[in-house]
Amino acid sequence: MFDRRKFIRSSAMISLAPVVPSFLAGLAQATESARGDERILVVIQLDGGNDGINTVVPLADEGYKQHRRELRLPDSELIKITSDFALNSNLRSVGQLWEQDRLSIVHGVGYPNPNRSHFESMKFWHVGSNQQEQVEQGNGWIGDSFGTRPVRLGAPHAVNVGDESMPLSLHGRRCIVTSISNPADMRLRASTVDLSERDQSSNATGLNQFVNKVVTQAYTSSRQISELTTQDSSAGYPASRLANRLKLISGMIKSDLGAQVYYTLQPGYDTHAGQLATHGDLLGELSSSLKAFMDDLRQAGLEDQVLVLCFSEFGRRVAENDSLGTDHGTAGPVFLAGTRLAQRSYGVMPSLTDLDDGDLKFHVDFRHIYASLLTDWLGLRLPTWLEGYRLDNLLA
Amino acid sequence: MxxxxxxxxxxxxxxxxxxxxxxxxxxxxxxxxxxxxxxxxxxxxxxxxxxxxxxxxxxxxxRDNFEEMSQVLAEAATRSDDEVRLKAWWIFRLLWTPDPLLERLTLMWHNHFATSNAKVGNLQLLLRQNQLFRQFARDKFQRLLQAVLLDPAMLIWLDSNSNRQGHPNENLARELMELFTLGVGNYSEQDVKQAAQALTGWSVKDSQARFRTEHFDSADKTVLNVTQSFDSATLADHLLNxxxxxxxxxxxxxxxxxxxxxxxxxxxxxxxxxxxxxxxxxxxxxxxxxxxxxxxxxxxISSRISSPVEFVVGNLRSLELLDRPPSTMVLARWCSLLGQDLFRPPNVGGWAGGRDWLNARTIVGRANFAAALVAGELHTPIETPDLKQFCNRLTNSKSVPAKSGSLKNLLGRHLLSTPLPVEQEALLSDQPSELIGQLLSLPEACLC
Known part of the structure; x- marks a missing residue:
């Protein structure tokens, strides 16, 4: 286990190491607060477009039977939650979190004029805007909100966990992000050249400045993270890729790395064909991994400091296609996990009979959720384009 | 012009x-x-x-018998059903081909029509697709696109098997318009639905594309304001225009x-x-x-982030570490580690490339690749390469102006696309292999 004392020791080493450039060394002056009530957001991107209808199932809706003939989940494969909706039975552990007031569902989340392209819709979700001009600016809803806020001893603002490229959400002019999938990958074999004399803010062109910055940051965080080992916990993580990623995140949170946002994704939700089995497996992986993660944090006494957001770029069409799958649709549910949430469900289930060209009508604009997570939860400054949005009553 | x-x-x-x-x-x-x-x-x-x-x-x-060797390796790779061996086959081509531009274009098409073995699960089909990209790499795009639309790996990748009359699956139609031809914003949702109908009828049986009339929707479709009984080929031509x-x-x-x-x-x-x-x-x-x-x-000049393949293969060639052939399996694994896992692009959009190639993990990976290179670990069995000899050749090279300075400077120019910052030179080692390791882990080494 990478314990706190060891972390401080290695942090001190980092601040003295020649490789640390001035812009990071300056951060060492930022007060090293004792582990306090710093809040952390963990984002899980359900990649590919999750079929919300078979995730949070609208029991009472006539349209469910009508549109889902082959893909309709029988009662035996549902966990009834309220008279309105049930959970896919693969979400058993999520159901337990719900029972224990550690999980909320936001129903029917989407945005106006939905785009059914994975890339376009994901960009909107990453930026927090459905305006093309805003998307082209290239800053993400999380990345942009880290203004000049000091972070602890050269810690990154955010960590992208996994081998996928960094999501647009984390792009920001000042945002320092590290990407890791395995702490061992971060170990530098040979000593690299001292880059400390390089002027990070020089008049060098954009691309030169960029490579200077990212390479220097990478070598710095290499020293930090390669020492981190994941603790064997008794929380019972399943053997899966998502579980491993969450376990790594838990390790970083427990060792007080200092990042406020951890981002990871679970791929595979683009279920155009043979959906039932694939989708069930994905939800099962999500559910058991998420529960293990929350239990792990609970045992470490850290659960109150962490909130998890699970979202997908769109839901799927209400009517199934003829390949036992579903094509790209619109609105879907968002899961939030944590102990500080005020309500267990937000918004109302979208109707499966009152449709917009065969697609669900959204009720909650995802930007409301973003804005409340940034301000009410993380205490950050809102990106200008999210001003005016707020999900009422997010926190208890 | x-x-x-x-x-x-x-x-x-x-x-x-x-x-x-x-x-x-x-x-x-x-x-x-x-x-x-x-x-x-x-x-x-x-x-x-x-x-x-x-x-x-x-x-x-x-190599004189390059194509023959390539064919032997490709067949062995697909027979073994080991994906790394197919990746290694492509690395073999990238390293030894007389025509590197052709391999680059093939890589471009692999990105444009990004298809992953993660779903296709058939090396034979991915090999065939790859050869198709190579065959039409420099050709008129129509020939490539028409061939891709009948390519079994593509048909499996984008669910053509389940796209049938009356019950279209929109996957291929959407990506055909968004990624392969028009680009986003140049078609409507209605166009996607209609195009999906035009693509009905095709499926894969016994590793071959086949057309079944009974699954084809022969009705009129309206795509981009033109109405006719489009099928796969006429739809493609319409989009190409x-x-x-x-x-x-x-x-x-x-x-x-x-x-x-x-x-x-x-x-x-x-x-x-x-x-x-x-x-x-x-x-x-x-x-x-x-x-x-x-x-x-x-x-x-020096205005791009090099891709992992460029970084790995390019540096090996520029340092002429090819007298003893490096292990293509080892190189294929390095490319994966650095973020370019051949035959496994991250999604239908392919690799984003550019600045996305670089993150903490891949940057540390590039530095570690440099360390492995100078330690001779790219070859099996491991043997420390004689980099001093290369440095001598460099200093005596005809192209090098006589007064152009130290070895650090010469090597820097040879390996980096942009001049070394002056203050950096003093910090570099004089020992050739250490120097090369350091140069390749500088920020400038990511540019090309």
Whole structure:
């Protein structure tokens, strides 16, 4: 286990190491607060477009039977939650979190004029805007909100966990992000050249400045993270890729790395064909991994400091296609996990009979959720384009 | 020739020098040996660029029986059903081909029509698709697109098996319009639905594409305001005729060969016109780019992040570490580790490339690759390479002006596309292999 004392020791080493450039060394002056009530957001991107209808199932809706003939989940494969909706039975552990007031569902989340392209819709979700001009600016809803806020001893603002490229959400002019999938990958074999004399803010062109910055940051965080080992916990993580990623995140949170946002994704939700089995497996992986993660944090006494957001770029069409799958649709549910949430469900289930060209009508604009997570939860400054949005009553 | 793509002619401000020879090979080949450098410097741009275009740019470290060996390796890889061996086969081609531009274009099409073995799960089919990309790499785009639409790996990848009359699956139709031809914003949702109907009837049986009339929807479809009984082939032709397709291909080619922020929108439009006027002749457009003044402009030099394949293969060739063949399996694993897992692009959009190649993990990975390279770990069995010998050849090379300075400086110029910061030189080692390891882990080493 990478314990706190060891972390401080290695942090001190980092601040003295020649490789640390001035812009990071300056951060060492930022007060090293004792582990306090710093809040952390963990984002899980359900990649590919999750079929919300078979995730949070609208029991009472006539349209469910009508549109889902082959893909309709029988009662035996549902966990009834309220008279309105049930959970896919693969979400058993999520159901337990719900029972224990550690999980909320936001129903029917989407945005106006939905785009059914994975890339376009994901960009909107990453930026927090459905305006093309805003998307082209290239800053993400999380990345942009880290203004000049000091972070602890050269810690990154955010960590992208996994081998996928960094999501647009984390792009920001000042945002320092590290990407890791395995702490061992971060170990530098040979000593690299001292880059400390390089002027990070020089008049060098954009691309030169960029490579200077990212390479220097990478070598710095290499020293930090390669020492981190994941603790064997008794929380019972399943053997899966998502579980491993969450376990790594838990390790970083427990060792007080200092990042406020951890981002990871679970791929595979683009279920155009043979959906039932694939989708069930994905939800099962999500559910058991998420529960293990929350239990792990609970045992470490850290659960109150962490909130998890699970979202997908769109839901799927209400009517199934003829390949036992579903094509790209619109609105879907968002899961939030944590102990500080005020309500267990937000918004109302979208109707499966009152449709917009065969697609669900959204009720909650995802930007409301973003804005409340940034301000009410993380205490950050809102990106200008999210001003005016707020999900009422997010926190208890 | 047009304005934006006027032909490069050496001048006092844009001389034909070692930097431009290296630039040509970094972008259109993969690294350059000292002998090739001397040869092209003497020959001038016209002959040198033609060699690249005609597939004769490599004079060293090629193999006479290259295609035969390639075929043997490909067959062995698919027989073994070991995906790493198929990746290693492609690395073999990238390393030893006499025509590196062809491999680069094949890689471009692999990204444009990104198909992953994660779903296809059949190396034989991925190999066939890859050979198709190579066969039509420089051809008129119509031939490539029509072949791709009947390619079994593609049909499996985008769910054609389940796209049938009356119950279309939109997956292939959408990506055909969004990624392969028009680009996002140039079609409606209704167009996608109608196009999906036109693509019905095709499926894969026994590793072959087959058409079944009973699954084909022969009704009229309206796609981009034209109504007729479109099928797969006529739909493709219809899409190929749209100006947006030429525009997207022009963007793709600039994205492949040009630097960040170098090509203006009007220049892309002009290249699109070149394409549109030549029935989307890819070879013609590539020639236009590689012969242009814009390509050889200062702004375009050192203005890209190199891809993992460029970094791995390019540096091996530039350091001439090929007397003893490196392990292609080891190199394939390195490319994966650095973020370019061949035959496994991250999704249908392919690799985002550019700045996305770099993150903490891949940057540390590149530095560790450099360490492995100088330690001889890219070869099996491991054997420390004699880099001193290469350094001697470099110092005595004809292309190197006599008074051009220290070994650090010479190696820096050879391996990096941009000059070393002056203050950096003092911090570098004098020992050749250590020096090379350090140079390849500098921020500048990520640029090309």
């Amino acid at each position: 047009s304005n934006h793509w006027k032909i490069y002619q050496p001048s006092t401000s844009l001389p034909w020098n070692v930097n431009r020879v290296r630039h040509l090979h970094r972008r259109a080949g993969l690294g350059v040996t000292l002998e090739e450098l001397d040869r092209d410097l003497a020959a001038g741009p016209v002959i040198s660029i033609d060699r690249v275009l005609q597939g004769t740019s490599r004079s060293q470290f090629t 749209q100006p947006a397709t030429a525009q997207r291909l022009a963007w793709r080619l600039c994205d492949t060969f040009m630097g960040e922020g170098v090509v203006s929108q009007p220049a892309i439009r002009e290249l699109a016109e070149v394409l549109a006027a030549s029935q989307l002749d890819i070879g013609r457009a590539v020639e236009t780019i590689l012969k242009s003044e814009l390509f050889f402009s200062e702004a375009n």
